[in-house]
Amino acid sequence: MEYISIIVLVVIFVSLMALGVPVAWSLGLSGFITLLVTVATVPSATTIAQRMGTGLDSFALLAIPFFILAGEIMNKGGIANRLINLAKAITGKLPGGLLYVNVISAMLFGAIAGSAVAAASAIGGILGPRMEKDGYPKELGASVNITSSTMGLIIPPSNILIVYSLASGGVSIAALFIAGYIPGIFIGLLLMITAAIFIKKHNLPAGEVTSWKELGSKFFSALPSLMLLIIVIGGIVIGVFTATEASAIAVIYTLVLSFIYRELRVKDLPSILMKASETTSIVMLLIATSMSMSWVMSSEDIPQSISSALLTLSDNKFVILIMINLILLFVGLFMDMTPAVLIFTPIFLPVVTSLGIDPVHFGIIMVLNLCIGVCTPPVGSVLFIGVGVAKTTIAKVFLPLLPFFLVMVLGLIILTLWPQMTLWLPSLFGL
């Protein structure tokens, strides 16, 4: 029986998505039709509607609109620029330094804004023209920008880790946030090393040398923005406030800062609030329909059939993890992160926890895996934005991107096989 449901679900969902029906509606409709196979029409429709409502009914989810709003405010309020200036003062003088600047500012900005798409467009937009003037190959710059932007999704605060916490049924957000630091910085370093190889190959120029005094002044001008990270993450980890409360404080903090910098006016606020509402709604509809789809799947026992199928193949935890990684890499080619996390966490998490894998470790692996997915064609939101701001094409950027993908996959393998790298920091804080 469940095989019919799986086939109905997958065929309808994939065909609708391929035809260009928005992902959220495809999820909702395929879940609804699958439920119709076994349940009468009225209860099916009512249940799906109810799951959409209850799917959004979560205090933890509130952090998402607030971090999105804080990101919008930072974009307009001159905070992105100050972070880039700091990164420039640190690594700008090295040959090909702008590429390192890109990685570092993507990690800083992404960490604060929590959106890879926002990081790719803000930083690529600012650094791209500079790189072009200094003779950097466009495609190389775009590759670095695209891959490094995703590190903001692993380095906290991160909306996708909140979504994972929800999908996993309550893995601690504080633990996930802290766990993200080392893997995120690790992949960032791997990307910089890869960039270094290409810098040598292309013989890229060095930027101007910054004096210590200038470095200090750049640091002080970025300090209030960096303070935000300390307040938000520190507050969550010590337990002063929840992730949601921290996100609301982030909004107030960025707002006050942008007014002090005089880069934001009261009359800009409605458009910022509207932009944040729209982005939030796009994510919320994805969450609502993913949650109803996920509910349909579990009511049809689909997760159980998949887990038992996986466990018949092997009971070695690393073999299972590698298999799950391969499935997720494939899924990530076609699917956006939020629905992928909401749909596949309930399927895979019981399998891996039964093998003794820590849910925090698994969450970081899953998100990192899907970070690779958002950079890959045919469907990759960060890829599209990165290519767009660099004014190049996916076809042209594909080969230069390849080594950066492979490095991310390498990092993923290392982090998969070496759980301590992820779990050490949270254990240090007793999380």
Place this chain on the structure above:
Amino acid sequence: MNKESSVTLKSKLDKIIALLLIIILSVMVLNVTWQVFSRYILQDPSSFTDELSRYLLIWLGMLGSAYVAGQENHLAIDILPQKLTGKPKMRLMIFIHLVIIAFALPVMVLGGSNLVYITYILGQKSATLQVPLAYVYAIIPLSGLLVLYYQITLIKNILINKTA
């Protein structure tokens, strides 16, 4: 004829929804800030903020989804629609709008109304605010109706302008 007199129902509706979204999001921020403030500064944790923000989020998400559907901004893989031109593209776009209607009408409007009806009859109320849950869920059929309206308008535009 000046442009202002030709303001359509759709753009009026867009403005009203946009205003509502801005208000809801602002209230949400103030609400959660108040929660922190009341707990740490006043030492008297407010009891309603948690529930109020959760319900506002449902409203924001649902109402915003309808708005974004009207703007055709929901995340989609638009490789096929981008490749097509002329008649085939028009047909595909109409099909996509019909698929959205095929979800919004039975699930959001009818299923959602049934959900509101059931929670109303059962008299389910929220834990602290004592708001009937039917009011919270009412946004689902309401947004469903808005989605229907927007999709029909989009189809009508394709048929009138003969281009997608």
